[in-house]
Amino acid sequence: xxxxxxxxxxxxxxxxxxxxKKLKEQQEIADDFGLRIGVEGGGCAxxxxxxxxxxxxxxxxxxxxxxxxxxMNKAHGLYLAGMEIDFKNxxxxxxxxxxxxxxTSTCGCGSSFSA
Numbered sequence: 001x002x003x004x005x006x007x008x009x010x011x012x013x014x015x016x017x018x019x020x021k022k023l024k025e026q027q028e029i030a031d032d033f034g035l036r037i038g039v040e041g042g043g044c045a046x047x048x049x050x051x052x053x054x055x056x057x058x059x060x061x062x063x064x065x066x067x068x069x070x071x072m073n074k075a076h077g078l079y080l081a082g083m084e085i086d087f088k089n090x091x092x093x094x095x096x097x098x099x100x101x102x103x104t105s106t107c108g109c110g111s112s113f114s115a
Contacts, residue, residue, distance in 0.1 A: 034069030
């Protein structure tokens with residue numbers, strides 16, 4: 001089950017990479033865990049993004065983005081191809097943001113979309 005796909009279908013900005021590495025260190029997350037990125041049904045626009053540390057599961061592709069192990073279910077690639085994940089830390093917003101070219105509409109908070 002140890003397969004490393006060549007090119008990740010999404011990107012993490014330098015701000016997101018910095019924050020993810022900081023979170024992994026602060027939460028003392030084990031090396032066999034990686035960042036799970038995916039989608040699930042729900043939310044006001046139809047689908048929610050999944051973003052969190054998890055272990056690799058059957059049916060996952062694995063990518064390395066700037067030293068961060070990324071796990072993504074193969075079936076989710078259709079919804080996430082070309083997406084950019086950023087981290088904002090300003091007065092108007094703080095948290096991860098998702099810029100998804102596949103989304104036909106999004107909710108006001110940006111964590112839910114339809115494709």
